[in-house]
Amino acid sequence: MSTINEKQLNGSLAKSDFKSTFKGFVRKYGIVLILLGLFVLMSVLSPAFLKTRNLLNVVRQISVIGLIGLGSTCIIITGGTDLSSGSIIALAAVIAASLAQRAGWEAAMYPALAGKLPLIVPILAGLLVGVLCGFLNGWTVAKFRIPPFIVTLGMMTIARGFALLYSDGRPVSSLTDAYNFIGQGEVLGIPFPIIVLAVMAVVTHIMLSNTKFGRYIYAIGGNEQAAKISGLNVGKILILVYTYAGLLAGLAGIVLSSRISSGQPGLGQGYELDAIASAIIGGTSFTGGVGTVWGTIVGALIIGILNNGLDLLNVSAYWQQIVKGLIIVVAIIIDERKNK
Amino acid sequence: MEAEYILMMDNITKTFPGVKALDNVKLHVRKGTVHALMGENGAGKSTLMKILIGIYNPDGGTITFKGQKVDIHDTNTALNLGISMIHQELSPIPHMTVAENIFLGREPLNKFGLVDKKKMNADAVKLFEKLGIKIDPRMLMKDLTVAQTQMVEIAKAISYNSSLIIMDEPTSAITEKEVEHLFEIIHGLRAEGVSIIYITHKMDEVFKISDDITVFRDGQHIATVPANTIDKNGLISMMVGRELTQIFPKEEAEIGDVILSVKNLSREGKFRDVSFELRRGEILGFAGLMGAGRTEVMESIFGIAGYDSGEIYINGKKVDIKTPRDAIKHGMAFLTEDRKRTGIMAVLSVRDNITIASMDKFKKGLFLNKKEINATCNEEKSRLSIKTPNLDQLIKFLSGGNQQKVLISRWLLTTPDILILDEPTRGIDVGAKSEIHRLMCGLAKEGKAVIMISSEMPEILGMSDRVIVMHEGRITGEFSRSEADQEKIMQCATGNHNQQ
Ligand SMILES: Nc1ncnc2c1ncn2[C@@H]1O[C@H](COP(=O)(O)OP(=O)(O)OP(=O)(O)O)[C@@H](O)[C@H]1O
Ligand SMILES: [Mg+2]
Numbered sequence: 001m002s003t004i005n006e007k008q009l010n011g012s013l014a015k016s017d018f019k020s021t022f023k024g025f026v027r028k029y030g031i032v033l034i035l036l037g038l039f040v041l042m043s044v045l046s047p048a049f050l051k052t053r054n055l056l057n058v059v060r061q062i063s064v065i066g067l068i069g070l071g072s073t074c075i076i077i078t079g080g081t082d083l084s085s086g087s088i089i090a091l092a093a094v095i096a097a098s099l100a101q102r103a104g105w106e107a108a109m110y111p112a113l114a115g116k117l118p119l120i121v122p123i124l125a126g127l128l129v130g131v132l133c134g135f136l137n138g139w140t141v142a143k144f145r146i147p148p149f150i151v152t153l154g155m156m157t158i159a160r161g162f163a164l165l166y167s168d169g170r171p172v173s174s175l176t177d178a179y180n181f182i183g184q185g186e187v188l189g190i191p192f193p194i195i196v197l198a199v200m201a202v203v204t205h206i207m208l209s210n211t212k213f214g215r216y217i218y219a220i221g222g223n224e225q226a227a228k229i230s231g232l233n234v235g236k237i238l239i240l241v242y243t244y245a246g247l248l249a250g251l252a253g254i255v256l257s258s259r260i261s262s263g264q265p266g267l268g269q270g271y272e273l274d275a276i277a278s279a280i281i282g283g284t285s286f287t288g289g290v291g292t293v294w295g296t297i298v299g300a301l302i303i304g305i306l307n308n309g310l311d312l313l314n315v316s317a318y319w320q321q322i323v324k325g326l327i328i329v330v331a332i333i334i335d336e337r338k339n340k
Numbered sequence: 341m342e343a344e345y346i347l348m349m350d351n352i353t354k355t356f357p358g359v360k361a362l363d364n365v366k367l368h369v370r371k372g373t374v375h376a377l378m379g380e381n382g383a384g385k386s387t388l389m390k391i392l393i394g395i396y397n398p399d400g401g402t403i404t405f406k407g408q409k410v411d412i413h414d415t416n417t418a419l420n421l422g423i424s425m426i427h428q429e430l431s432p433i434p435h436m437t438v439a440e441n442i443f444l445g446r447e448p449l450n451k452f453g454l455v456d457k458k459k460m461n462a463d464a465v466k467l468f469e470k471l472g473i474k475i476d477p478r479m480l481m482k483d484l485t486v487a488q489t490q491m492v493e494i495a496k497a498i499s500y501n502s503s504l505i506i507m508d509e510p511t512s513a514i515t516e517k518e519v520e521h522l523f524e525i526i527h528g529l530r531a532e533g534v535s536i537i538y539i540t541h542k543m544d545e546v547f548k549i550s551d552d553i554t555v556f557r558d559g560q561h562i563a564t565v566p567a568n569t570i571d572k573n574g575l576i577s578m579m580v581g582r583e584l585t586q587i588f589p590k591e592e593a594e595i596g597d598v599i600l601s602v603k604n605l606s607r608e609g610k611f612r613d614v615s616f617e618l619r620r621g622e623i624l625g626f627a628g629l630m631g632a633g634r635t636e637v638m639e640s641i642f643g644i645a646g647y648d649s650g651e652i653y654i655n656g657k658k659v660d661i662k663t664p665r666d667a668i669k670h671g672m673a674f675l676t677e678d679r680k681r682t683g684i685m686a687v688l689s690v691r692d693n694i695t696i697a698s699m700d701k702f703k704k705g706l707f708l709n710k711k712e713i714n715a716t717c718n719e720e721k722s723r724l725s726i727k728t729p730n731l732d733q734l735i736k737f738l739s740g741g742n743q744q745k746v747l748i749s750r751w752l753l754t755t756p757d758i759l760i761l762d763e764p765t766r767g768i769d770v771g772a773k774s775e776i777h778r779l780m781c782g783l784a785k786e787g788k789a790v791i792m793i794s795s796e797m798p799e800i801l802g803m804s805d806r807v808i809v810m811h812e813g814r815i816t817g818e819f820s821r822s823e824a825d826q827e828k829i830m831q832c833a834t835g836n837h838n839q840q
Contacts, residue, residue, distance in 0.1 A: 210707045212699040219696045222685025229644060229682055230697035230750065231668040289687040 031283060031298050038302060042309035049312055056191055060259070062304035063193035064089070065271060066297060067252040069278040070204045071134075071245025073296045076279050077208075078241055079221040079288030080141065080148035084155035085249040085275055088133045089268030090163040092253030096126030097172040097263025100179035109172060119178045126254040127247055133159055134246015138239035148242075156272070163265040172263035183259025193255050200248065205293040217241055221288025274303055277328045302327070345404075346371040346504055346535045347392075352401030354387055356737065358729035361387040362398070365561040367554055369504070372533045374526060376546045376567065378579055379556035380769040381741025382727035385539050386428050388556075389506045393425045394418045406503075424500040426493050428508040428539070428740050428767070429680055434482035439464035441481050442496045467499050471525055486513045486678050487630035494522060498529070505529065506537045509740070511545060512766045513677075515629045515795035517834070523549055541741070541769050542796070543572050555579055580771045588802030589774055593784040595805065596620030598656070600758050600789065602641065605650030610636040611813035614650070618758065618789045623780060625804030626793040627829050633813035634793045635677055638760050642667045642674040654758070668697070673756035675747055677763045677793070683747045684735050691717050691731040693746050698753040720749040724779075725772060740767045748776060752783075759783060762793045777803055797826050811835040 042049045049055075068085040075082045100122035101108040103115020133155060140151045185192040208214035216237050219227040228234050252271075257263040280286065281302055282295025306327065310320045347369040354362040362384045369375045377385050390396045392403065394412040403410050405421055412418050418425075432441055439460045440447075448463065450456040464477035473491050481489065490513040497505055511519045526536060526549060538550060546553060547567060555562040555578045562578055570578075600618040605611070611633035618624050626634045640647040643661040652659050654670050661667045667674070676682040685693055694717050695702060702713050717731050724745040728738055735743055744767055751759065761780075765773045780790050780803065794800050800807055807824045809817040809832035817832030831837045 206707075210710070212703060212708060215692055215696065215699060215708070218688055218692060219685055222688040222692075223682075225682045226685055227696070229642075229664045229674065229676060231665045231754075232696075233665060285687070287687075289685060 031281065031295060031302075035298050035302050035305070038305050038309070042305060042312070046309065046312040049309060054308070054312075056194075058301075058304045058308045059194050060191045061308065062300045063191075063197040064252045064256045064259075064268075065274045065278060065303065066197045066300040067200060067248050067255065068245075068271060069275040069296045069300050070200055070293060071248040072272070072275040073279045073282075073284050073291050073293060074204070074208065074217055074241050075148065075245050076276070076284045076286060077217050077221045077288060077291040078238060079224065080152075080238075080242075081276065081286075082137070082152045082242070082245055083149065083272050084133065084137060084152040084159055085245065085252070086268035086271040086273075087156045087159035087163065088130050088246060088249035089253040089256060089271060090265050091133065091159045091166070092126040092129040092250040093257035093263040093267045094163050094167040094172050094265055095129050095263070096122040096254050097175055097179075097257045098122075098166070099125050100175045101172070102174045102176055105174040108174070109167075115176065119176070122179060123182075123254060127250045130246040130248070130250020130253065131243055132246070134243040134249065135239060137246065138242025141242065142235035142238045160265070160269075163267075167263065167265045169265060171265075172257075173261060175258070175261050175263075179258050180261050181258070183255050183257070184261075193259065196251070196255060200251070201293050201297055208293060213237065213240065218289055221290070223289075274300075277324070278303055281328060344370055346406060347537075348402075348404040349388065349392065350402050350404070352388060352391060352403075353399045354384075354391060354396060355399055358733070359737075361559050362391075363559045364401075365556065365559070366564075367537075367561075368564065369535050369537060370552065371535055372530055373551040374530060374536045374538055374549050376550035376553045377537055377539045377556065378546065378553055378575065379562075380558075380579055380771060381745070381767075382558075382739040383556040383579075383769075384559040385556060386508055386739060389425060389508055389537065389539070392418065393423060393506065419500055419502070422500075422503040423506070424497045424502040424504075425506040426497045426508060426510050428512075430486070430489050430493055430513070432481040432484075432489050432492070435480060437478050437480055438475060438484070438492055439477035441492060442467070442477070442499055467495055471495055471498065472521060485631055485635075487515065487518060490514050491518065494525070498525070502534070504535045504537070506539075508539045509541070509767055510538075511540060511542065513763075516797060516830075517629055519545070541767060541773070543575070543770065544798070546575070547572070557581055576770050579769070588798070589778045589781065590803055591781045591785065592805070593621040593781065593787075595622050596787055599654065600641075601653040601656075602637075603651045603653070605637065605640060605647055605652070607636060607640055607645065607647045611640075611810075614810075614813075614815055616808055616815065616818075618791060620757075620787045620789050621784050622805045623784055623790045623792055623803055625800040625807040626791060626810065627795075627797070627800045627807055628810040628833050630795070631812075632810040632833065634810050635762055636813075637810075638674060638762060638791070638793065642672060642760065644674075668754060668756075671757035672760065673697075673751040673754050673758070674760045675751050675762060675764055677766070679740070679743060679747065679766075684743050686736040687734055689732050690721075690726070690728050690735050690738065690746055693735045694720055694731075694749045695753065697750050698755075701753065716753070720753070724749055724775065741769055741772060744768055745772060745776075748779075752779070756788065758789050758791070760791045760793075763795065764792060765794075765796075765799065797829065800824075800829065801826065809833050 071085060072082050098109040099117055101114045105114055108114040137152055137155050140146060141148050181192065183193055187195060208217065216232050219232060220234055220237060224234060256267055278299035279291060279296045282299030284291030284295060306324055310323065345368050349367045351364050352362050353364055365388060367388060379385050387396065391398045394414045394417050397413065403412060410421060442464055443460050447455045448459040461477050468475060473495055475488055475492065494510055510522060529536065540546060550567045552564060553567050554564040557579060597620055598617045599620050603615050605614045614637050628634050639645040641652060643663045643666050652661065659670055661670065691713065695713055702709050714731065726745045727742050735746055765776055768776065784790055792803060801824055805821050807819045807829060808815055809829050811833055812835065816835065816837055819828060
């Protein structure tokens, strides 16, 4: 049993105002501060880091994680999880790529079609694959009330299996220039994938904060029971959310296969975890009801800079994983404390 | 002089972002007394108690317990000192048994170091016997009613054998009979020398149970007086800082056509053969004891739970309501009794919580009209005097009573024709309570119909045009406003009525 320290008492009133403003600031922008700190640290440690080429590379790399991160954010806000996004990337990638192969490529999956289809066909096909997988996720969650963790775990293996089946386990390569532009092209010096991510981020942000649907997403995560009683069609909203996340994963599959000019059935492995990590680092709460697009983008940037910076510093891939894991746990600890 | 006080909290200050919850307040509690802590919603009562139990750290101030200065930085410290608390917001662990909940963190162990379930259940039975509570300790918490959950929390707080027990609105979820029961328990504890800090918004309780009264207003200490030196009106004006003219501002509205008619509604194990009619302009009170089935009937009508047989008619047309969505489309609104479980979306803002059931109102094309949302929310905020620093505040940071007001706004914004209110003024202070009662009368005057479930006799008698009483899942009495009185209602509620 200790007595209250006198000095602490006298000082506490004046200090508390400053302390609480400071705390409020850190609470609100803590994650941005971490990003800035990391940025400065990497620039000091590695001279190559600040080069424009390298920075653009970082952003290009996070575009895929960012895209599925947006979907994961929506899902996690409802109180769910999505483990299938990485596999959906692969399935969308192989299917889209198979419809975008160059004319005259003798190993093309559909030699008769190769080079003849307009760009819109592979794009629509990739998106459709994503939408379908996402819809199935959502429908199963809503209809059978099975925890999303399990449903999307199932989809993770199923989609990966289909990707392998469809491509016969081989990369689908030799893609048209038009298709390759999506992942490799630039508009006004800005890599195209970044533009795609930026557009989808803005769309998702507006959807979440400025539409009825978006507010419903938060409400379901905030208290599903209360949401139902307030007249929300919870099942339908969940299906739409998972479908939207599927769409984004399909898009990510197109971007990724286009960037490496090849649709490979092994693509996106483990990406779902980076996407979830981005969301969580960015302040999305696993208990639902909380999360923002900007947080997730910052989270993805942190992961991207970490990956890139550690590469530049020649840190072994093994250590990279350890550092990344630590960062995620620390971010969640900060998040927990914030909620207290 | 000091020895007489078991607890002295002095100069306590606590600030939350944007809110000064406590400003240099004091609370002195004499040994072996019941000390009532009174004040409007958001006055800072719960905050002070959370400081005492170690959930919040104060920004400044001292706590002296049993003559010793103490530093209570967590709940364990408080429990070890001999302070326990019944929280305003119940937080049971739903999938554990009653006994496991009570002995959480101090489970009796057997000789192998494993939890001794037998002893734990036996201890719980002993505790319940002593307190006269009839609940099987092996039941899961999730299967209890709110009132039973409340009784378990009460028993839990007492089971620590503390010398100071804090009760933050312990009667908000229980009915008159259990309140009597609780008071007996409190009298017993006081006789053993235990001190009790008692928080409530129910005036008659205060005078029945307390020795001293402390009043807070807007985070400030207003007065501490012996209970027998003050009357109800004096206390109310101390709390609200002005005279309050009428507690039940009942205005009779013109009673119109039948809007809702329920015929022989039954749900296995919950209620049987429930029939009643509700007319426009009417406030229909539902009285009864805990577990009488009132809430369950309303849940079936509103589509939250199904029913086995019976029919529901709205405006003379038979309706088939399967989900709350259907019910809302038919012009119904349902303010549930369990604020935390089925009401608030804790981590969402006050704004979202107000508008979530009426989003369609605010649609502008694909998007939401934020300006209008803010304007409406601000209107609601002042209409119901919701105390919050801004609309972005998360609802979980509002005081209990203010959360309730937000939920009432949520439903009013759906402009319902039939408003079902389950314990609408639970945890709401006197001023706001009469405000809500006035609102109810206003709605009735507009030709809407109100069903009000209440376990508070004065509220039932003061507000209802007609009273239906339920007992064990059946309707056992119906009285017009002029017929109804406390005795008749209690007789029907306890099942001791003569069938007439
Ligand atoms: N964790 C918190 N963060 C921010 N504000 C808070 C927090 N807890 C309480 N407050 C604010 O402090 C004030 C006092 O709240 P408190 O819960 O102590 O009121 P109360 O007197 O218990 O009211 P009620 O009768 O409604 O339960 C309120 O304005 C409330 O919104
Ligand atoms: Mg309170």
